[in-house]
Amino acid sequence: MSFVNRFSDSGKTPWSNQLNRAFITRPSLTLRVLSSPPPLLRLKQGWCLLSELSRRESESQKMGLVGETIDSIKSIQIRQHLTQAISLGMIVTSALIIWKALMCVTGSESPVVVVLSGSMEPGFKRGDILFLHMSKDPIRAGEIVVFNVDGRDIPIVHRVIKVHERENTGEVDVLTKGDNNYGDDRLLYAEGQQWLHRHHIMGRAVGFLPYVGWVTIIMTEKPIIKYILIGALGLLVITSKD
Amino acid sequence: MHSFGYRANALLTFSVTALAFICAIASFSDKFSNQNPSAEIQILNINRLKKQSYGNDEVSLTLDISADLQSLFTWNTKQVFAFVAAEYETPMNSLNQVSLWDAIIPDKEHAKFRIQTSNKYRFIDQGHNLRGKEFNLTLHWHVMPKTGKMFADKIVMPGYSLPDAYK
Numbered sequence: 001m002s003f004v005n006r007f008s009d010s011g012k013t014p015w016s017n018q019l020n021r022a023f024i025t026r027p028s029l030t031l032r033v034l035s036s037p038p039p040l041l042r043l044k045q046g047w048c049l050l051s052e053l054s055r056r057e058s059e060s061q062k063m064g065l066v067g068e069t070i071d072s073i074k075s076i077q078i079r080q081h082l083t084q085a086i087s088l089g090m091i092v093t094s095a096l097i098i099w100k101a102l103m104c105v106t107g108s109e110s111p112v113v114v115v116l117s118g119s120m121e122p123g124f125k126r127g128d129i130l131f132l133h134m135s136k137d138p139i140r141a142g143e144i145v146v147f148n149v150d151g152r153d154i155p156i157v158h159r160v161i162k163v164h165e166r167e168n169t170g171e172v173d174v175l176t177k178g179d180n181n182y183g184d185d186r187l188l189y190a191e192g193q194q195w196l197h198r199h200h201i202m203g204r205a206v207g208f209l210p211y212v213g214w215v216t217i218i219m220t221e222k223p224i225i226k227y228i229l230i231g232a233l234g235l236l237v238i239t240s241k242d
Numbered sequence: 243m244h245s246f247g248y249r250a251n252a253l254l255t256f257s258v259t260a261l262a263f264i265c266a267i268a269s270f271s272d273k274f275s276n277q278n279p280s281a282e283i284q285i286l287n288i289n290r291l292k293k294q295s296y297g298n299d300e301v302s303l304t305l306d307i308s309a310d311l312q313s314l315f316t317w318n319t320k321q322v323f324a325f326v327a328a329e330y331e332t333p334m335n336s337l338n339q340v341s342l343w344d345a346i347i348p349d350k351e352h353a354k355f356r357i358q359t360s361n362k363y364r365f366i367d368q369g370h371n372l373r374g375k376e377f378n379l380t381l382h383w384h385v386m387p388k389t390g391k392m393f394a395d396k397i398v399m400p401g402y403s404l405p406d407a408y409k
Contacts, residue, residue, distance in 0.1 A: 122320070122321060122346065122348070123320065123321055123323065123346070123386045124386075138337075140339065141325075141327045141339040141340075141341055141382065142323075142325060142327070142341075142382040142384055142394055142396075143394075144384075144392075159323075159384075161325075161340075161341035161344075161363060162339065162340050162341060162363075163337065163338065163339040164335050164337075164338050164339075164368050165335055165336050165337040165338070166334065166335055166336070167333070167334060167335055167336040170336075173368070177363075179323065179344075179346065184363070205392065206391060206392060207269070207390055207391045207392060208386075208387075208389070208390075208392065209265060209389055209390075210388070210389060236247075
């Protein structure tokens with residue numbers, strides 16, 4: 001009950017309340033009217049406000065398109081967007097620096113590779129990542145090497161099964177084979193090539209991480225996913241507030 | 243600061259970092275394992291020693307290989323790749339390594355074995371130097387972990403030799 005009463009009372013301003021009662025009860029008219037702002041004064045205040053608003057509106061209409069453009073340019077905040085672009089550039093550059101540093105440290109052209117085929121199963125499955133390292137040590141049988149064959153752009157990860165090292169020059173003939181393959185790799189080499197040499201070999205596998213390479217495989221085989229990811233990342237960077 | 247995107251990002255970063263750390267520790271724990279494998283190889287028979295039509299020597303032989311590689315297996319081991327290679331020297335080549343047989347050992351139970359087999363891969367020389375050649379038979383093994391650093395080692399068994407004449 002009290003709840004409803006409070007609501008019904010709070011809607012009315014004190015002077016309009018007084019005004020209603022003034023019309024109903026005549027004797028107290030003068031007293032009520034003096035204790036509240038007179039309606040005439042209110043009307044005058046409202047008229048002043050209206051005239052002020054219309055003056056300002058006409059002024060801004062005269063400024064027109066130029067004023068609006070200047071306002072919107074001021075609100076772009078060039079400095080903030082420039083900072084965002086520079087920090088994005090810093091992230092990309094530092095990733096590149098890390099990649100090049102890895103290339104230097106491991107001595108290999110691509111220090112991290114993804115296994116694409118199942119020819120080394122069950123040791124390396126498709127989608128595993130291999131860490132490569134290339135040193136001046138001679139290549140010996142049993143090492144897992146990554147090599148490029150002339151004419152093929154994708155490097156191959158297989159194990160060395162035969163090594164013949166020359167006495168005088170130190171050059172070496174190498175034959176490789178995938179653990180899961182039946183025959184050796186002579187079928188994969190270039191036409192007429194029987195052996196691999198040192199300059200074909202990009203590195204030795206020294207460590208590995210399972211499953212992490214699936215991201216790269218998916219992005220390579222379905223390039224639409226790569227575009228979606230980059231587009232979403234760009235959108236996130238532009239629309240984020242920091 | 244508390245939106246879904248920020249929280250998902252923080253969670254993802256933390257989980258990837260924690261996973262990488264766990265993988266590194268698992269690999270590091272392999273250093274503390276005590277390893278003493280043993281192996282013995284006998285040549286049962288030299289089947290053929292011939293000269294191929296285009297000049298290289300070729301050998302075919304039967305081996306009896308027995309080995310105990312059980313101590314190589316740790317909790318972080320996925321498989322052990324074992325192979326037997328013949329190593330010898332010739333006037334032209336300072337080192338020749340020819341793999342004769344290999345096997346993938348998937349778990350500890352299979353790591354103690356004895357097998358009699360002819361050579362899986364052809365033993366072909368570069369030249370014709372194999373008559374009367376003395377060579378080592380080396381058992382190499384390559385431990386491939388579930389995650390992390392791979393390591394390899396070998397046992398060298400010297401003193402084998404081939405017959406002096408073509409057979």
